[in-house]
Amino acid sequence: MALQSPSLDIGGAVLVTPKPTAGGRGYWQSVGRRLRRDPVTLICAGILILLVLASIAAPYLYLADPYKTSMIRRLYPLGSPNHWLGTDELGRDMFARLIYGGRLSLFMGVTPVVCALLIGGSLGILAGFVGGKTNMAIMRIMDVFYAFPSVLLAISLSGAMGAGTENTLLSLTLVFIPPICRVSESVTTQVRGFDFVDAAKASGASAFTIVRVHVLGNVLGPILVYATSLISVAIILAAGLSFLGLGVKPPEPEWGLMLNTLRQAIYVNPVLAALPGVMIFVTSICFNLMSDGLRAAMDVKA
Amino acid sequence: MLLYALRRLIYLIPVAFGVSLLVFALVHLAPGDPISAIVPPDAPKEVVDKLKEYYGFDKPLPVQYLRWLGVTLTGDLGTSIGTGRSVASEVGSAFGNTIILAIAATLFAFTLAVILGTAAAYAKSRIVDRLVTLISLIGVSVPHFWLAIVLVIIFAVELGALPPMGIGPENSTGWKFDRAHLAHMILPTIALSVIPLGVVTRTVRSTVKETLSMEFVTALQAKGMRDSRILLHVLKNAAPTCLAVMGLQAGNLIGGSILIETVFAWPGTGFLLNSAIFRRDLPILQGTTLVLAGFFMLLNLTVDIIQTMVDPRIKRG
Numbered sequence: 113m114a115l116q117s118p119s120l121d122i123g124g125a126v127l128v129t130p131k132p133t134a135g136g137r138g139y140w141q142s143v144g145r146r147l148r149r150d151p152v153t154l155i156c157a158g159i160l161i162l163l164v165l166a167s168i169a170a171p172y173l174y175l176a177d178p179y180k181t182s183m184i185r186r187l188y189p190l191g192s193p194n195h196w197l198g199t200d201e202l203g204r205d206m207f208a209r210l211i212y213g214g215r216l217s218l219f220m221g222v223t224p225v226v227c228a229l230l231i232g233g234s235l236g237i238l239a240g241f242v243g244g245k246t247n248m249a250i251m252r253i254m255d256v257f258y259a260f261p262s263v264l265l266a267i268s269l270s271g272a273m274g275a276g277t278e279n280t281l282l283s284l285t286l287v288f289i290p291p292i293c294r295v296s297e298s299v300t301t302q303v304r305g306f307d308f309v310d311a312a313k314a315s316g317a318s319a320f321t322i323v324r325v326h327v328l329g330n331v332l333g334p335i336l337v338y339a340t341s342l343i344s345v346a347i348i349l350a351a352g353l354s355f356l357g358l359g360v361k362p363p364e365p366e367w368g369l370m371l372n373t374l375r376q377a378i379y380v381n382p383v384l385a386a387l388p389g390v391m392i393f394v395t396s397i398c399f400n401l402m403s404d405g406l407r408a409a410m411d412v413k414a
Numbered sequence: 415m416l417l418y419a420l421r422r423l424i425y426l427i428p429v430a431f432g433v434s435l436l437v438f439a440l441v442h443l444a445p446g447d448p449i450s451a452i453v454p455p456d457a458p459k460e461v462v463d464k465l466k467e468y469y470g471f472d473k474p475l476p477v478q479y480l481r482w483l484g485v486t487l488t489g490d491l492g493t494s495i496g497t498g499r500s501v502a503s504e505v506g507s508a509f510g511n512t513i514i515l516a517i518a519a520t521l522f523a524f525t526l527a528v529i530l531g532t533a534a535a536y537a538k539s540r541i542v543d544r545l546v547t548l549i550s551l552i553g554v555s556v557p558h559f560w561l562a563i564v565l566v567i568i569f570a571v572e573l574g575a576l577p578p579m580g581i582g583p584e585n586s587t588g589w590k591f592d593r594a595h596l597a598h599m600i601l602p603t604i605a606l607s608v609i610p611l612g613v614v615t616r617t618v619r620s621t622v623k624e625t626l627s628m629e630f631v632t633a634l635q636a637k638g639m640r641d642s643r644i645l646l647h648v649l650k651n652a653a654p655t656c657l658a659v660m661g662l663q664a665g666n667l668i669g670g671s672i673l674i675e676t677v678f679a680w681p682g683t684g685f686l687l688n689s690a691i692f693r694r695d696l697p698i699l700q701g702t703t704l705v706l707a708g709f710f711m712l713l714n715l716t717v718d719i720i721q722t723m724v725d726p727r728i729k730r731g
Contacts, residue, residue, distance in 0.1 A: 255429050256429055256433055259714075260433070260669075260703075261666045261668055261706070261710050263672060263673070264706050267669075267688075267691075268687070271699055272699060348557045351557055352559055368557075375563065378567050379571055382572065386564050389560030397551065397552070401551070
């Protein structure tokens with residue numbers, strides 16, 4: 113995506129290494145062990161957990177009221193007494209708004225990817241496992257969505273449906289279904305060709321059992337890794353939509369929207385105006401690094 | 415080769431049909447009546463009906479779609495509800511401005527990515543490799559509209575070295591090749607190129623590294639070829655993959671430019687799209703989306719064809 117976009121490209125075919133004991137406990141244990149030995153991933157996970165906890169617990173953190181405006185306390189610089197990160201263009205406390213902003217920004221970045229993972233993942237596994245006409249039908253529909261740059265699709269859909277959190281979530285989910293579906297389809301097709309699937313079929317296992325035990329165990333890893341790499345794209349896209357005025361509506365605190373409203377302050381207090389973007393940047397970098405770490409730990413080649 | 419290109423073009427027809435359906439649906443995703451955007455709520459019913467008839471909104475949806483498709487295929491994208499001008503001419507003039515910016519950003523990103531990626535793949539020291547990896551990580555993680563604002567703050571507000579917005583001096587609406595217009599281009603180009611820069615640097619680095627470990631490189635070294643000549647061979651082998659990724663990125667860049675154009679008030683398609691959304695000018699929204707998606711499709715096709723041309727290993731099945 114893309115945002116390029118952040119990009120939504122798969123970057124070549126995803127290779128699956130067959131694991132004889134599908135989803136066996138030993139595999140996940142070794143993944144966990146490798147993750148624990150990866151300091152970068154651990155630090156990123158720590159920062160993200162901190163951000164999530166802070167936004168969940170925001171009302172109990174004795175922060176200033178993020179909605180309380182004050183005409184005399186507008187655009188205080190960083191380090192002001194009582195407002196250590198200053199105040200925004202309407203005199204609201206920046207620190208409180210940045211922490212509260214994480215609630216919507218994180219929610220709007222993660223939710224579409226999770227929804228798309230459920231929908232796109234199921235569709236992709238269905239297409240890959242059943243094959244034939246079903247595959248054709250599903251994948252040709254996905255091709256249509258692929259004919260749009262991801263950012264354009266998100267903005268056009270949101271623009272047509274109108275601003276609002278629900279519409280943003282809906283359009284972002286639609287944007288992320290096709291790439292996840294494509295990855296799921298390609299890994300499932302590869303897994304279906306392995307001998308153990310034939311063996312299971314020969315021994316009379318039902319299609320559902322084969323998918324649940326043999327296919328899911330092998331494809332879930334690559335799909336999950338790919339989906340986590342989309343979260344950072346989603347966070348940037350969601351913030352971008354709010355930045356354009358297509359997402360969250362004021363006065364809700366949200367990083368993208370704050371970046372937009374603070375643009376008028378770049379001549380008065382430039383550092384302040386750039387602060388919400390720092391939050392987006394940090395979050396997105398952490399998700400990217402975590403996805404890299406997960407990829408390495410799960411030994412997914414992509 | 416020509417046959418292959420033709421066949422790919424034919425494959426594109428069903429996709430294009432789907433795209434047209436989706437773009438058509440955009441208008442009907444909009445809450446309320448498409449006509450409600452241009453008439454005051456207290457307008458008499460006859461006027462509303464007249465307008466509905468004029469825009470064809472009174473017919474059943476399939477009829478509307480076929481009529482719209484027929485008109486669109488002749489190159490007529492309708493009239494803007496906001497300005498009353500033809501959508502095709504509005505999108506056309508904006509599209510040129512977007513393309514200029516996109517070409518500049520693509521060239522900048524690709525050149526830098528090849529240099530950085532190759533340097534990292536060749537680097538004996540870990541520091542160079544780490545540094546390049548960091549740059550590409552930042553490239554893919556940075557919210558580019560935020561970077562645009564930061565660039566404006568540093569180079570326009572603090573240093574006053576470059577203009578903060580617009581395509582040229584004094585409300586210029588078209589691009590010209592002169593100093594002032596070039597100066598206006600620098601910041602948007604940099605902001606737009608960070609994402610492709612990050613992605614392509616990553617690809618170049620890994621592809622060159624992979625090629626370097628191939629046996630033919632060892633053979634060339636053994637026969638005593640100069641390193642600079644070997645580099646040429648390596649790059650030639652790595653080129654198809656890198657070109658493919660760059661092509662995809664160039665297309666996505668068109669989408670990404672919507673945000674950048676808004677920050678810099680660059681009169682391109684993104685800026686047009688954004689203002690159309692706020693004026694609820696659905697024909698413009700539709701027209702811009704259609705043109706951009708069409709361009710994206712053709713670009714992807716071109717990249718595919720070029721890739722098979724430069725890389726004989728790909729089967730033209």
